[in-house]
Amino acid sequence: MRFRTTFTVAAGASALALLTGCGAADMTKQASPFANARGAKTVTLSVQSWVGAQSNVAVAQYILDHKLGYRVDTVQVDEVPAWDALSQGRVDALLEDWGHPDQQKRYVEDKKTIAPGGDLGVTGHIGWFVPTYLVKQHPDITDWKNLNKYASLFRTAESGGKGQLMDGSPSYVTHDKALVKNLKLDYQVVFAGSEAAQITQIKQFAKEKKPFLTYWYAPQWLFEKVPMTEVKLPPYKEGCDTDAAKVACAYPRTPLRKYLNAGFAHSGGRAAAFLKKFRWTTEDQNEVSLMIAEQKLSPQEAAKKWVDSHPDVWKRWLS
Amino acid sequence: MATLSVPTSGTATPRVLRSRAAGKLLLLALVAAVLAPWAATRWPGAAWPHALTVSLDKPLTTASDWVIDNRDSHPLFLYFLGHVSNAVVLAVRAVYLTLLAAGWAGVTAFGALLAWRVAGPRLAAGTAVAFLACGALGMWIPTMQTLALMVVAVLASVLVGMLLGLAAGLSDRLDRALRPVLDTMQVLPAFAYLLPVVLVFGIGVPAAVLATVVYAAPPMARLTALGLRGADPEVLEAVESLGATRRQRLLTARIPLARKELLLGLNQTIMMALSMAVIAAVIGAGGLGDRVYQALASVDVGAALAAGIPLVLLAVVLDRVTAAAGNGTPAADRPGTIGWPYALAVTVAAALATRLLGALDWPAGWVLGIAEPVDRAVDWMVAHLYSGVPVVGGTADWAGHFTTWILDPLRDGLQWLPWWSVLLVVAALAWLIGTWRTALTAVLAMAAIGVLGVWEPSLDTLSQVLAAVAVTLVLGFATGIAAARSDRVERALRPVLDVFQTMPQFVYLIPVVALFGVGRAPAVAAAVVYALPAVVRITAQGLRQVDPAALESARSLGATGRQQLWQVQLPLARRSLLLAVNQGVVLVLAVVIIGGLVGGGALGYDVAFGLAQGDLATGLVAGAAIVCLGLMLDRVTQPTGRRARKGA
Numbered sequence: 001m002r003f004r005t006t007f008t009v010a011a012g013a014s015a016l017a018l019l020t021g022c023g024a025a026d027m028t029k030q031a032s033p034f035a036n037a038r039g040a041k042t043v044t045l046s047v048q049s050w051v052g053a054q055s056n057v058a059v060a061q062y063i064l065d066h067k068l069g070y071r072v073d074t075v076q077v078d079e080v081p082a083w084d085a086l087s088q089g090r091v092d093a094l095l096e097d098w099g100h101p102d103q104q105k106r107y108v109e110d111k112k113t114i115a116p117g118g119d120l121g122v123t124g125h126i127g128w129f130v131p132t133y134l135v136k137q138h139p140d141i142t143d144w145k146n147l148n149k150y151a152s153l154f155r156t157a158e159s160g161g162k163g164q165l166m167d168g169s170p171s172y173v174t175h176d177k178a179l180v181k182n183l184k185l186d187y188q189v190v191f192a193g194s195e196a197a198q199i200t201q202i203k204q205f206a207k208e209k210k211p212f213l214t215y216w217y218a219p220q221w222l223f224e225k226v227p228m229t230e231v232k233l234p235p236y237k238e239g240c241d242t243d244a245a246k247v248a249c250a251y252p253r254t255p256l257r258k259y260l261n262a263g264f265a266h267s268g269g270r271a272a273a274f275l276k277k278f279r280w281t282t283e284d285q286n287e288v289s290l291m292i293a294e295q296k297l298s299p300q301e302a303a304k305k306w307v308d309s310h311p312d313v314w315k316r317w318l319s
Numbered sequence: 320m321a322t323l324s325v326p327t328s329g330t331a332t333p334r335v336l337r338s339r340a341a342g343k344l345l346l347l348a349l350v351a352a353v354l355a356p357w358a359a360t361r362w363p364g365a366a367w368p369h370a371l372t373v374s375l376d377k378p379l380t381t382a383s384d385w386v387i388d389n390r391d392s393h394p395l396f397l398y399f400l401g402h403v404s405n406a407v408v409l410a411v412r413a414v415y416l417t418l419l420a421a422g423w424a425g426v427t428a429f430g431a432l433l434a435w436r437v438a439g440p441r442l443a444a445g446t447a448v449a450f451l452a453c454g455a456l457g458m459w460i461p462t463m464q465t466l467a468l469m470v471v472a473v474l475a476s477v478l479v480g481m482l483l484g485l486a487a488g489l490s491d492r493l494d495r496a497l498r499p500v501l502d503t504m505q506v507l508p509a510f511a512y513l514l515p516v517v518l519v520f521g522i523g524v525p526a527a528v529l530a531t532v533v534y535a536a537p538p539m540a541r542l543t544a545l546g547l548r549g550a551d552p553e554v555l556e557a558v559e560s561l562g563a564t565r566r567q568r569l570l571t572a573r574i575p576l577a578r579k580e581l582l583l584g585l586n587q588t589i590m591m592a593l594s595m596a597v598i599a600a601v602i603g604a605g606g607l608g609d610r611v612y613q614a615l616a617s618v619d620v621g622a623a624l625a626a627g628i629p630l631v632l633l634a635v636v637l638d639r640v641t642a643a644a645g646n647g648t649p650a651a652d653r654p655g656t657i658g659w660p661y662a663l664a665v666t667v668a669a670a671l672a673t674r675l676l677g678a679l680d681w682p683a684g685w686v687l688g689i690a691e692p693v694d695r696a697v698d699w700m701v702a703h704l705y706s707g708v709p710v711v712g713g714t715a716d717w718a719g720h721f722t723t724w725i726l727d728p729l730r731d732g733l734q735w736l737p738w739w740s741v742l743l744v745v746a747a748l749a750w751l752i753g754t755w756r757t758a759l760t761a762v763l764a765m766a767a768i769g770v771l772g773v774w775e776p777s778l779d780t781l782s783q784v785l786a787a788v789a790v791t792l793v794l795g796f797a798t799g800i801a802a803a804r805s806d807r808v809e810r811a812l813r814p815v816l817d818v819f820q821t822m823p824q825f826v827y828l829i830p831v832v833a834l835f836g837v838g839r840a841p842a843v844a845a846a847v848v849y850a851l852p853a854v855v856r857i858t859a860q861g862l863r864q865v866d867p868a869a870l871e872s873a874r875s876l877g878a879t880g881r882q883q884l885w886q887v888q889l890p891l892a893r894r895s896l897l898l899a900v901n902q903g904v905v906l907v908l909a910v911v912i913i914g915g916l917v918g919g920g921a922l923g924y925d926v927a928f929g930l931a932q933g934d935l936a937t938g939l940v941a942g943a944a945i946v947c948l949g950l951m952l953d954r955v956t957q958p959t960g961r962r963a964r965k966g967a
Contacts, residue, residue, distance in 0.1 A: 047613065054613075075603055076613050080933040081522045084387070085603065090523040106387070157722035158838040158918070166837065170915075170924060171931030191924055192837045193916040197828070201837040201918075204701075204715070296619065296694060 055288035058299035078171035087113040115265035117258030121279040126251035129228040159188040182248040221289035367769035415467035425670030432662035438643035449632040465606035472531040484543020508909040527604030535591040542584030546577025582645035621693035718840035730782035761954040764947040779921035799858025816852040842914020850906035861895020
């Protein structure tokens with residue numbers, strides 16, 4: 001039996017070698033092995049770890065699946081690797097990008113393997129947030145100049161003698177370490193390591209009405225559950241964040257964008273046309289996100305609910 | 320600080336010199352007395368001296384840019400790596416399409432019949448139930464994707480492993496060269512393998528399959544070599560005297576005689592590959608692992624469990640079936656089995672039947688939602704245990720105390736120690752337990768960490784590992800002793816241990832955050848839960864294997880139960896206990912690294928950062944440091960005899 005296995009493997013390997021031929025094989029033009037199974041037209045969407053991105057994908061997936069007759073595969077990839085996967089054609093679309101100038105230059109302008117897919121319609125903003133119940137007790141806490149005064153409130157076991165500034169997933173855009181240093185704040189940046197961990201921790205704090213200071217971003221469904229107020233940092237000016245080590249200003253407001261694989265954008269048919277037109281508002285996205293994250297609906301069910309109640313929005317995407 | 324070594328040399332009276340351990344220590348102390356003052360004056364301060372580091376940022380960034388820019392044009396990619404990648408994609412796709420064509424009934428029938436054929440009717444029923452459960456949890460398609468990937472990865476691992484094993488089994492020189500490499504590869508955390516593969520192949524199935532092969536092939540190679548070398552010399556002599564050629568000897572005697580080891584190797588390879596399934600999801604493996612990963616991103620323990628259970632079921636079934644194939648008698652001698660033609664015929668019939676009925680996909684109505692009740696249970700646990708529990712305090716308070724009173728002092732202590740004294744301690748420990756070779760490897764690995772410029776985060780990770788190992792050993796030895804002394808306890812523990820051992824490491828992460836908050840404490844907690852089963856099992860086995868005659872004689876001398884345990888069983892089981900420590904350390908390290916995702920920080924966070932931001936300089940250096948740390952920890956805890964000829 002063992003010999004048979006070895007034989008089968010050897011036969012399989014040589015058959016594969018024959019199939020692939022001995023010519024050049026460009027692995028940057030290679031689809032997922034799970035794509036297009038049984039003759040279905042398949043679109044592969046990349047999902048990022050945060051729930052907003054899951055909502056985009058859920059709704060796009062639902063419409064592609066039920067209204068356009070595609071089969072949709074989703075792959076969870078962080079933003080930067082998603083650019084790479086997008087350029088190789090392993091995924092067809094990235095629906096929510098928070099601004100990656102390096103990648104954009106490399107893939108869109110130089111290599112032309114990725115095509116811009118237009119705006120998502122949502123504007124993203126990163127900042128430092130404290131819970132609103134804390135602002136009611138200490139109204140002046142929302143100015144960064146007063147943060148040192150309150151550092152002792154934010155002390156935890158992880159941050160030692162300093163106040164804790166909680167950061168999230170390693171995939172997020174952050175200058176917080178530089179900010180703490182350059183603004184001379186008596187704080188320690190503690191990396192939660194993933195958004196899931198960060199949300200869990202914020203909810204625990206909120207349940208006990210404990211003070212916390214966290215890196216957070218909008219639009220985000222958690223604001224509906226735990227009201228938070230932004231701490232004002234020195235205002236953002238064009239170019240104040242070019243040198244990552246010397247940043248001492250707030251984060252900009254970023255219009256979130258979509259990107260498509262160049263080949264798919266060109267020959268993706270109705271799916272590509274639909275994804276280019278896909279555009280909705282912050283409220284729409286939050287509605288779906290809340291259903292997924294709080295009511296624990298599956299993304300599919302949440303998307304169905306939203307699609308059923310907002311025909312005027314999505315019908316525009318298909319026209 | 321330079322005086323640290325002086326008191327040690329003071330104790331070296333001639334009486335102590337007689338003992339070997341003291342001799343080793345004295346020699347080390349002498350070396351230290353010469354080198355330490357020199358090192359301390361030349362490079363003062365506790366941290367690794369900056370002058371001795373080599374920054375790899377520039378070359379690594381250049382390399383990564385080069386790969387991205389040349390991936391679609393350079394001949395190396397077009398004519399070699401491209402084909403590898405294509406072959407993997409085609410193979411996975413072929414298996415996947417076959418599985419889909421067979422439909423759920425066909426796959427279940429085939430799995431069950433295969434299990435019946437090699438392992439008997441009871442496991443056949445278990446296999447069928449496991450497959451049906453995968454479908455009932457609504458995970459049929461992801462299960463098939465994972466299965467397709469696993470089939471290809473395991474076949475490739477077995478092929479590579481057997482080739483390497485044959486080479487090592489037939490040539491002494493190759494054996495000496497390969498053995499340390501294979502030993503080392505087995506103790507490294509899987510997370511460290513991901514980045515280099517991603518650099519070359521990009522995110523996706525080929526990278527996932529290749530990372531899995533690198534991780535899963537070593538046990539096959541080791542056990543193949545072991546089996547070939549362990550063949551009975553008399554049998555070989557007999558075959559030789561019959562005039563068989565070298566090749567005939569290999570094919571007709573040595574390989575068949577090594578059947579048991581080969582099947583054990585297959586078993587271990589499958590288990591390693593499955594344990595990689597979730598980790599590989601980080602680099603785009605898809606399937607069940609991806610479901611677990613996505614569910615965890617939205618803090619949905621229930622959904623993570625729904626995807627995790629099929630993985631556990633697959634693992635348990637494959638483990639039992641391959642283990643039974645290794646131990647059992649050949650099928651022909653057993654009554655009541657069925658032949659291959661029948662098995663295939665039934666499979667085809669089942670597949671055709673479902674196809675005709677138009678129910679090739681798992682019927683949508685047959686899905687059982689477990690996510691919601693599980694989530695409710697988790698919520699309840701969190702709501703009631705997190706804080707404010709009377710008397711004992713909540714889990715958050717424990718985590719806080721643990722961080723403040725144990726993790727912080729340990730980390731600060733390690734970072735306060737001058738770098739050369741850390742090297743010295745490592746050398747002393749490794750030499751006392753092992754040989755001068757293991758000590759040298761350990762010291763070099765530790766020094767490499769310093770040279771890479773990640774001394775501080777590595778010591779942070781090390782402090783978490785040490786704390787977690789201490790907790791694991793206390794709990795593990797206690798439970799192991801209880802299990803060894805009572806059959807009932809052992810029977811009750813067995814299924815629990817099985818499940819915990821095969822559960823993907825990722826599934827532990829979110830509940831521990833809910834209970835212990837964000838930080839190093841949850842990372843340590845997850846590591847303890849993951850490493851405990853192995854420690855309990857090895858301890859219990861070791862204690863049970865103690866020579867009954869020795870116990871009997873102790874009892875006849877009137878020793879109480881406690882005396883028997885402390886003075887007979889534990890000393891006689893010393894070897895197993897050391898092995899338990901070694902295994903515990905290796906497993907704990909693997910999870911502490913993943914703990915970077917829940918606030919563990921240090922090296923684990925750096926690797927996650929490197930993967931997430933495509934920053935190879937950070938990620939690869941941290942990955943290399945993890946490799947060195949794993950190597951050092953393994954060598955320091957490795958008893959001398961483990962590497963003897965027969966050890967496996």
